[in-house]
Each structure stands twice: as C-alpha cells, then as structure tokens.
Amino acid sequence: MAFNGEIYEIMSWLPAKPLYKLTTIAKSSMEFLSETPFVEKQCRNSSSRTEESLIIQEDSSLRERVKNLKFCFLHENRSYNGIPKKSIKFLARKGRIIASSNGLVLCRTIDSNKPTELFLCNPVTRTWLPIKLPSKKLAKFFRENGVIKVVFLCGNFFGVPKKFPLDYTLLFFTLHDDDDWNSGYDVFLFEEGGWIRVQENLRFEGGGDLSFDEQVCCKDGLYFLSESLSPYVFHYDVKNGTSRTLPLPLEKHREGGENEGSNLGYFRLFGWEKKEGDVWFESICLVKCLDMVITIWVLENNTGHTGHTGTTTTKEKKTSSWSRVFTIHMEDDLGIKKSTWTNSFTILGKDLIFANSDGLIFRYCLQGKNRGNLDMICNYGYSCSTKLRFNSFSTTLRPCLKNLIKKPFKIK
Numbered sequence: 001m002a003f004n005g006e007i008y009e010i011m012s013w014l015p016a017k018p019l020y021k022l023t024t025i026a027k028s029s030m031e032f033l034s035e036t037p038f039v040e041k042q043c044r045n046s047s048s049r050t051e052e053s054l055i056i057q058e059d060s061s062l063r064e065r066v067k068n069l070k071f072c073f074l075h076e077n078r079s080y081n082g083i084p085k086k087s088i089k090f091l092a093r094k095g096r097i098i099a100s101s102n103g104l105v106l107c108r109t110i111d112s113n114k115p116t117e118l119f120l121c122n123p124v125t126r127t128w129l130p131i132k133l134p135s136k137k138l139a140k141f142f143r144e145n146g147v148i149k150v151v152f153l154c155g156n157f158f159g160v161p162k163k164f165p166l167d168y169t170l171l172f173f174t175l176h177d178d179d180d181w182n183s184g185y186d187v188f189l190f191e192e193g194g195w196i197r198v199q200e201n202l203r204f205e206g207g208g209d210l211s212f213d214e215q216v217c218c219k220d221g222l223y224f225l226s227e228s229l230s231p232y233v234f235h236y237d238v239k240n241g242t243s244r245t246l247p248l249p250l251e252k253h254r255e256g257g258e259n260e261g262s263n264l265g266y267f268r269l270f271g272w273e274k275k276e277g278d279v280w281f282e283s284i285c286l287v288k289c290l291d292m293v294i295t296i297w298v299l300e301n302n303t304g305h306t307g308h309t310g311t312t313t314t315k316e317k318k319t320s321s322w323s324r325v326f327t328i329h330m331e332d333d334l335g336i337k338k339s340t341w342t343n344s345f346t347i348l349g350k351d352l353i354f355a356n357s358d359g360l361i362f363r364y365c366l367q368g369k370n371r372g373n374l375d376m377i378c379n380y381g382y383s384c385s386t387k388l389r390f391n392s393f394s395t396t397l398r399p400c401l402k403n404l405i406k407k408p409f410k411i412k
Contacts, residue, residue, distance in 0.1 A: 087123035102154035103396025115139030120400035155279035249322035
C-alpha cells in the first residue's frame with residue numbers, strides 16, 4: 001500500500017469523488033481503494049458525518065419510471081462531490097429508488113414485460129446487482145400491483161452480526177393472507193443471497209395499513225406511521241419479534257379540552273438524533289402540517305412496551321411520551337404562501353427541507369448557531385404540482401454484494 005499512517009487516516013474521511021480523482025494523480029492510490037479494510041473504514045467514517053446530499057424524485061405511481069431524478073448536494077459539499085451522469089441515467093431508466101443507506105440505493109425494477117426485482121446500486125462506483133423477490137408469485141404480482149414494502153439499512157442491526165461488506169439488513173414485508181382484511185405481515189430477511197422468513201403474520205392492532213414511506217430505523221427497532229383514519233405509530237422490535245402501538249400526541253383545544261383529533265392534518269414520521277458512527281436513530285419525530293403551521297414532536301423516555309408476538313400479547317408499563325419541540329409558521333418563518341406549499345418535505349439532521357410549487361428546494365435550520373436561517377439549496381428543475389420523494393444520501397465506496405461469490409455488474 002502506498003499510503004499509511006496519517007495520510008491513510010485523512011483519506012478515509014474523504015467522500016468518494018475526491019478519492020477517485022486522486023487516482024488520476026497517484027496511480028498507486030488505486031490499490032487501497034479496492035482493499036476491504038480501507039473501504040470499510042471509509043464507509044464507517046461516512047456514517048459519522050452528516051448526510052452530504054438528497055435524492056429527489058417525483059412521488060408519482062411507483063410503477064412508473066422517474067421523469068426527473070436529481071442528487072442535490074448541500075452547499076458545503078458541492079465543490080467536491082457529484083454523481084456520474086451514467087449512473088443517474090441508469091437509475092432513472094431501470095426503475096425507482098425506494099431506500100438509501102451508507103452510499104447504496106435500493107431500487108425496484110419497472111418493466112411491464114418482466115417480473116419485478118429489487119436491485120442494489122452504488123451510483124458513485126457505477127456498480128449494481130439484482131435481487132429477486134422471495135417468490136415468483138410476488139415478482140409477478142408487483143409487476144402490476146401494489147407498493148413494495150421493504151426496509152434497508154447498512155451496518156449491523158437488529159442483533160444480526162455480519163461482516164463487512166455484507167453487513168446490511170434488507171427486510172421484505174408481504175401480507176400473510178391476501179384474502180383476509182385483518183391479515184398481518186410475513187417478514188423476510190435477505191441472507192447470503194436468499195430470503196429467510198423471520199416472522200409470520202405480524203399483526204398491527206390499531207387498524208388500517210402501515211405506510212412504509214413513513215418508516216424510521218432506531219436502535220430499538222422499526223417505527224411506522226399508520227394509514228388509518230385515526231393514525232398511530234407502530235413499533236416493531238425485529239430482534240425480539242415483538243410490536244406495540246403508540247398513540248399520537250394529544251393537543252389542547254382552544255376551549256381548553258384535550259383532543260385526540262391529532263389525526264387532523266397531514267402527518268410525517270422522521271428519525272431524530274444520531275450518535276456518531278451509528279446508522280440508526282436514537283428516537284423519532286412526528287411532524288404535522290395544519291392551517292399553515294408545522295408542529296414537531298419528539299418521542300422521549302422511550303422504554304417499556306406493549307408487545308405482540310404472533311397472536312400473543314405481553315403488556316408492560318409504557319413510559320414513552322411526546323414532547324413538542326418546534327412550532328413553525330409557514331408564512332412568517334418560511335416565507336411561503338398556502339398556494340405554493342406542496343407537502344413535499346423531510347427532516348435532514350436538524351434541518352427542515354421543503355419544496356415549493358416552483359420546484360425550488362429550501363433548507364430551514366431548526367437548531368444550532370444558524371437556527372432560523374432559510375436558504376435555497378437547489379432547483380429541482382420544473383414546477384412541482386405533485387409531491388416529491390426525498391432520500392438522504394452519502395457517497396461511499398461500499399460494494400453492492402449479496403454474497404462473496406457473485407460480483408456486481410458495471411454501469412456502462
């Protein structure tokens with residue numbers, strides 16, 4: 001290896017693009033870019049930084065190809081970052097991005113003539129690898145119907161230790177019984193190139209379905225927002241196979257009474273607080289938009305649970321509580337009118353990212369020395385009458401593998 005010591009350490013903190021540029025100056029540096037210890041260190045250090053960019057695509061039918069796929073790098077990262085154009089064209093042509101973690105994106109294919117597949121891709125290294133669904137029946141079904149419900153996270157999680165670069169978790173959720181309106185989910189885990197069912201008929205007692213667009217990976221499991229008329233938060237402890245439901249925060253009526261009608265308005269669920277080096281969040285935050293006001297709560301004291309294992313229920317004292325931390329007035333704080341608000345937003349770190357109807361993407365700082373600052377970070381490219389979908393993204397050298405035998409394909 002040509003580099004070691006302090007230089008090696010410094011290099012491991014760089015994003016992928018400057019590392020590849022270095023190879024044009026010092027060809028010997030190409031050696032360690034393919035060495036597993038260095039790649040693992042660079043990926044781990046990437047988890048210690050704030051996300052570099054956003055992946056933005058229109059939130060139209062998930063069975064349609066993306067018309068405008070954009071990687072939006074934040075101001076402080078633009079000068080030394082970028083995604084190869086061939087990768088962006090490949091992703092837009094082949095399918096849709098449904099998840100992102102530590103430099104990899106998980107996508108679904110879109111082709112009415114072929115069964116649906118998943119595929120992993122590292123846009124920076126221009127590599128990708130297909131992943132078949134758990135059964136041919138499901139592959140045919142999702143070609144024409146439904147939204148694929150998956151969870152994807154890089155790094156050891158859910159009590160399943162794996163060695164790099166196979167240390168990622170991919171979960172697939174499918175209805176246990178299509179003919180039963182009260183059916184729960186069968187949960188499959190992707191392991192060494194194959195699917196293993198880890199849970200049968202996982203039930204959620206609050207009614208309605210779960211929104212997999214509103215999912216958060218925390219250190220104690222997965223959190224989802226329900227799609228029922230009276231929404232709630234569903235927690236699934238993957239490691240122990242238990243689950244519980246959390247009511248949304250109560251609010252005060254102007255007359256003084258409490259209101260369970262926190263179901264009024266538009267709700268989103270996001271992660272809140274990450275420790276350095278972790279890929280999962282410490283907690284969740286709930287965001288509500290109503291009457292041009294954005295309210296944000298954080299889940300605190302998140303211990304104890306009411307659990308369900310299959311059809312068995314175990315009850316323990318719940319001590320979780322919601323704490324309202326921010327109230328944002330769209331017109332006064334964000335300078336946006338009702339006619340230009342699109343409900344396209346996300347929480348990235350401690351920033352509120354949102355799009356207006358002209359396709360401009362803004363960042364509003366919620367905490368820190370820049371609290372209250374508002375700046376435009378990119379132009380999505382055209383008027384956004386439809387909602388946009390955001391995924392955070394960081395550039396890494398992480399390989400996309402499903403086992404140590406099958407090598408990924410190269411994007412040409």
